[in-house]
Amino acid sequence: MADSRKNFTLSPLGGLGEIGLNCMVLECGDSMIMIDCGIMFPEDYLFGIDIVIPRFDFVLARKDKLKGIIITHGHEDHIGALPWLLPYVDAPIYSSRFTLALIESRLREHDLDRYVDLRPVEGRQRVDFGDIAVNFFRVCHSIIEGFGLGIETPTGRIVHTGDFKIDRTPLDDTNVTDLEGFAEFSAPGVQLMLSDSTNVERDGYALTEREIKQSLSDIFAKATGRILVTLFSSHIQRMQEIIDLAETYGRKVAISGRSIQNNIDLSRNLGYLRASESIFVPMDSVSNYRDDQIVLLLTGSQGEPLSSLTRLAMSEHRQMRIKEGDLVLMSSRFIPGNTRAITKVINRLYKLGAEVLYERVSGIHASGHAHREELCQMLRTVKPKFFVPVHGEYRHLVKHSRLAVECGVAKERSLILEDGQPLRLFEDNTMRLLDRITVEHIYVDGKGVGDVGSSVLKERQLLAGEGLVIVNLVIDEKSGEIALGPEITSKGFVFEQHYAHLLEDAKCIVLDIFENIPPGEIQKLKDRIRGSLRRFFRKVLDRDPVVIPVVISL
């Protein structure tokens, strides 16, 4: 029996249970919108995987209803999966002008930019999608021009905070969370709030950009040598601070690294970065200035092997060398998987005589995500009936849902959803969890999407662990004798010169097996070779390589 009550359905495809992969779908009547379309970077054990994207089948199955794709802001975990969705759907993309410029440049790399309909929106703008309308509210985040959303449905109102923090002492009036806008939108009552859970484990308030800029300013004031700065290349506001400080302290700015150069060009063209042409100097002419007249903006905040800072640390940069007196400011977070790569770079910089400041030892970076007090402030502004934490691993969701209860949400209405668990809300403020839909982490390896599954990854892990041994054997079908071999080739197993005797012993084992297997039983021969050689290598070396017998009968 169909339920005739008005309702809407929220279907999370990613981001509820992991940091990254943000993607959800909202359906109401004949309208459907998608909110964000992000990637996740693979964990270390996913050998060879470049990125992870959500499974889009749910969207594709009802793509005719898709009225628009709403992107809250321009980070990869919100825009990165668009190139894998857009060839299959036909819907306009709504976001800020800056975010759309980032999307356009990403789509250009995939030759998709000419086919998409990008529609810029402003803060406080309202866009109608039939049964759904979306209001855009500015939020402060670690990238400019982010939005939170106020969504109107016939059933009730929804607030989606996007990724946000609340800067109590903003440096300018553009990078501010529009709490007033959220409050006005929420005044008639909000049925459901979705909010950023990233930093729910952190007490108090995030450092503000004003505090960061003050720390940076103190450092600039005292510095007597060159200053080298790495940061997230999308953090335009931080770049502005660096450029302003360079101006104040009479330094020129040189840039090394494609992603930073691209984003500076893009934001200057669009008017998001205020900088006179004369402040910039090319890398090649840095040596024409005194050390205290130079700031360098560099890629490499995560110790990426090919980045400018890593090349400098390895003394492999084409245009420059680190020297005694250089001051390196790593004005960004260390992403956990990258810690070892980053600390290796830091150690090498010290060895070359540089001084290095980073988050752990100085206040030169702030998270872009609200801490607990800020999350409370947002909850108390919106006062939702239902609450669903988003953008977090499971433990973050649990803790954020508890925080919502502390802030006044009824316990039974502070829900934890996971990817693939749709929620339907009705006009009478009842709810229902619908049947789970299929969600998945789809692995992208080069041009292959989803073709590298667990069996292929398992093989890569085995190969990585102990390498492989190939055994070649040609058998003369007529005589049943060995025509050639056994020959043994290995990769990533042992240094063959050292272990010639061992590989000779392995050949004897193969010959022995051959003698004891009736002619023609190739499969049995292969199985026995594989089994016996693995046992042999385990015994003598305590290693377990992949053994591939290639037996040819001619």
Place this chain on the structure above:
Amino acid sequence: MADSRKNFTLSPLGGLGEIGLNCMVLECGDSMIMIDCGIMFPEDYLFGIDIVIPRFDFVLARKDKLKGIIITHGHEDHIGALPWLLPYVDAPIYSSRFTLALIESRLREHDLDRYVDLRPVEGRQRVDFGDIAVNFFRVCHSIIEGFGLGIETPTGRIVHTGDFKIDRTPLDDTNVTDLEGFAEFSAPGVQLMLSDSTNVERDGYALTEREIKQSLSDIFAKATGRILVTLFSSHIQRMQEIIDLAETYGRKVAISGRSIQNNIDLSRNLGYLRASESIFVPMDSVSNYRDDQIVLLLTGSQGEPLSSLTRLAMSEHRQMRIKEGDLVLMSSRFIPGNTRAITKVINRLYKLGAEVLYERVSGIHASGHAHREELCQMLRTVKPKFFVPVHGEYRHLVKHSRLAVECGVAKERSLILEDGQPLRLFEDNTMRLLDRITVEHIYVDGKGVGDVGSSVLKERQLLAGEGLVIVNLVIDEKSGEIALGPEITSKGFVFEQHYAHLLEDAKCIVLDIFENIPPGEIQKLKDRIRGSLRRFFRKVLDRDPVVIPVVISL
């Protein structure tokens, strides 16, 4: 011309430039001692490597001088490499009774325990090694019975702190740093101090065990369900605190995990752990008690795949299931490379309804290494003429050497040595850096020591990245025609069923190459197959597998 002044020489073989691998050699006249003999755990990119040990050639070349091996405490990065040294040298090992018990059990695994001479020492004991004498002073660390060393040489005195912290409010009088002992030893003047640099980036003082125990006690007092505790299995003092709290709050203790059980047995036998037999219950009978009558001590503080906590989180433990109301205390540090594995376990525990407390959200772990104020206190106690920071990555050494200058060491005498850089000090307080000696990270993979070098690792990395493709081709030597093949086998490359067409295309490429190479030029044929297939796979899939052509001419 030989220098006739009295002198001693310090040669660091490991630990100066990395965390782990602690090992140094001290020579004076006819005597030589080794201080610590530790391993390092391999970084992620060292596929298949089990552990890393120092290169011992320097010791072996003068092993007749070796009068003793001094072990400061029982952590792996101080004792773990002994099994790879002891078969080749004949010298007694000096350490505390507890540390020697750990060493003995480790040597037993390698069948070496019967051949070594283990000599227990007490705090304040002095041992004579000819031209060198060593005084042992108790230090407080995250393992019991650690020592710092006061070393007498004809040239002057040396203080080696070992790994230490200074607990201002000790829980008992055994786990205390013997500052008085260090002060008395230092009174006549100390020529050289070597000190633990691990936490030089952390201000103030480390949390004390008293503070930890108080946090734990508060948690025990409130807990109404089962309490599950993970910790470093060598942290006997922390285990004692847990067992004492269990006693206080009327709970029984059950143990799951071999390393914890072993260390509890060992320390109870030696009298280091006070616990009545009646406090322990077997895992199988946990269900006979009320939830608030149970504490579990579990392995798995680092999210190790086969540990008890991980099995519980995956609902794969043989004897127990996690349930709503369970409280998990992870009373240990997250080692950076393990963060993702640990957080995965935490998320799963939350999903099963448990609550999880860990260092980030509550004060239930303390570092065993001195923070800056404690380092200063030690420096001011010892007042050395020369200072060499040890036990740290390069940046830690730099910062610790600066700290020493702040604490009164002359700038030109606060030195940074790296592994392989020997330092000679003379009786007149002059110094000389000797020629570098060969040091190396030796990789242990199974039973192979040092045989897996960079070329084999490089092959493993390539195999891990994109897998491999084997091309088989048998050529009839007489006719010059193909007798069999080409056959293509892949591992870790693509899911073959999906890519049958691609592998067919690859075969055509191989046939094409074969047609265009003069008969008999096998090597050229192989090179061309490898090159062309790599280009082909890069073009169609953007992947670059290892291609192994097996061409047989019969």
